[in-house]
Amino acid sequence: MRSVAEHLAAVLSLGAPLPAVTVPLAKALGCVLAAPVRAATPLPPYDSSAMDGYGVRAADVALVPVTLAVLDAAPAGSPAALTELPAGACVRILTGGLVPPYVDAVVAVEQTDGGRTTVRIDVSAPVGQSIRRAGEELPAGAVVIPAGRRLSPAGIMAAAAAGSGTVTVFRRPRVAVLSTGDELVAAGSPLGLGQLPDSNGPGLAAAVRAAGGEVVAVEHAPDDVAAVAATLARLGSLADLVLSTGGVSAGAENDPIRAALEGSPDVQFVAVAMQPGKPQAIGRVGSAAYLGFPGNPVSSLVSWTVFGRPLLRSMAGVSAVSPVSAAVGAPATVAILAADVQALPQRQRYVRARLTRAPDGGPAGAGALAVVPIDGYGSHLVGGLGETDCFIEIPPGAETHEAGSAVRIVLLEGS
Ligand code: AMP
Numbered sequence: 486m487r488s489v490a491e492h493l494a495a496v497l498s499l500g501a502p503l504p505a506v507t508v509p510l511a512k513a514l515g516c517v518l519a520a521p522v523r524a525a526t527p528l529p530p531y532d533s534s535a536m537d538g539y540g541v542r543a544a545d546v547a548l549v550p551v552t553l554a555v556l557d558a559a560p561a562g563s564p565a566a567l568t569e570l571p572a573g574a575c576v577r578i579l580t581g582g583l584v585p586p587y588v589d590a591v592v593a594v595e596q597t598d599g600g601r602t603t604v605r606i607d608v609s610a611p612v613g614q615s616i617r618r619a620g621e622e623l624p625a626g627a628v629v630i631p632a633g634r635r636l637s638p639a640g641i642m643a644a645a646a647a648g649s650g651t652v653t654v655f656r657r658p659r660v661a662v663l664s665t666g667d668e669l670v671a672a673g674s675p676l677g678l679g680q681l682p683d684s685n686g687p688g689l690a691a692a693v694r695a696a697g698g699e700v701v702a703v704e705h706a707p708d709d710v711a712a713v714a715a716t717l718a719r720l721g722s723l724a725d726l727v728l729s730t731g732g733v734s735a736g737a738e739n740d741p742i743r744a745a746l747e748g749s750p751d752v753q754f755v756a757v758a759m760q761p762g763k764p765q766a767i768g769r770v771g772s773a774a775y776l777g778f779p780g781n782p783v784s785s786l787v788s789w790t791v792f793g794r795p796l797l798r799s800m801a802g803v804s805a806v807s808p809v810s811a812a813v814g815a816p817a818t819v820a821i822l823a824a825d826v827q828a829l830p831q832r833q834r835y836v837r838a839r840l841t842r843a844p845d846g847g848p849a850g851a852g853a854l855a856v857v858p859i860d861g862y863g864s865h866l867v868g869g870l871g872e873t874d875c876f877i878e879i880p881p882g883a884e885t886h887e888a889g890s891a892v893r894i895v896l897l898e899g900s
Pocket residue numbers: 664665666668669681682683684685686730731732733734779780781782865
């Protein structure tokens with residue numbers, strides 16, 4: 486058996502970052518920047534008011550109260566027409582409005598009587614008050630987001646504010662998902678005797694999307710060697726990464742993935758020292774990277790999380806320029822166990838768990854992240870996936886990890 490780390494290294498060697506492409510912002514969420522986003526203008530782009538109020542010359546409000554003539558208005562998007570400001574006058578200005586060059590301070594409306602033709606100003610204003618200066622955050626051309634960062638909603642907002650309608654990112658990996666098994670029917674269809682809904686197909690497709698991949702096919706093949714071989718060949722020609730579930734265990738006569746691919750120089754069948762997820766297929770089909778996961782739903786989701794997702798992220802460019810190389814692996818963190826978990830002697834154990842908070846007065850302190858293992862270790866126990874936020878990762882060993890101890894967890898997207 487190979488260790489999880491050894492298999493992950495083999496998996497990651499299957500995929501390099503895909504070529505850079507320029508995409509509209511609306512398609513860029515979750516993509517990794519292949520080139521920095523730079524500010525097209527100074528940020529902010531122009532001198533603007535931070536308040537609703539009156540644009541004045543500070544000298545005119547040095548002695549208060551004072552009444553000024555209101556000669557023009559500058560709401561956001563409609564600069565004042567007035568080109569010069571006579572002494573004793575001001576312009577009404579609203580938040581985001583362009584500050585005219587003759588104005589050197591803004592008095593908030595709350596510090597006035599709010600008049601429209603004349604206004605009584607009650608409080609003096611120092612030069613610069615409530616004016617957001619052009620370029621006070623960044624000059625034009627400055628890097629707003631460095632290459633290598635994954636675009637989050639915050640990043641999309643920053644890129645838009647910097648004037649970018651498009652961004653240059655590593656192409657989103659195209660992923661095909663294939664479920665195998667004669668017993669499977671599409672979720673929601675009536676079940677005949679001995680039939681089961683295909684849960685891996687929809688689940689893995691959602692996981693791929695959540696991780697930033699583009700799902701190009703979600704298919705099912707019966708336990709028929711020729712059908713599986715033909716489907717894999719076709720999927721291999723349209724995807725960057727093909728994932729299959731089921732049909733990889735040794736020895737069963739109905740394991741069509743093994744029957745179709747064993748003997749291919751491009752695919753290996755290996756046993757990985759983990760539970761669940763021990764039988765794995767790895768290699769290439771056509772020009773695509775290929776991972777074959779075992780069919781039990783928990784096994785397939787653990788396999789995706791531990792191997793598939795890091796490969797997808799690496800193909801999506803996370804490793805290419807990111808200083809955070811750990812981000813190539815699954816996002817992992819540490820949490821406090823809420824119940825005992827027994828390690829397995831030879832295998833790394835992945836236990837489904839729900840996130841919660843450590844109790845007050847516990848050793849980890851109030852509010853620390855805690856995990857409640859979900860009952861049942863059977864990899865067929867699909868119901869518990871409904872409240873699974875993460876997998877607890879228990880290295881091989883003999884010990885019991887006791888409630889209150891810290892453990893490594895691997896988070897699922899959306900938890
Ligand atoms: P296999 O790896 O093909 O031997 O499948 C192992 C177990 O997982 C069997 O009980 C299958 O019925 C079940 N299984 C396989 N594929 C799926 C799937 N796509 N959705 C739900 N259960 C599955």
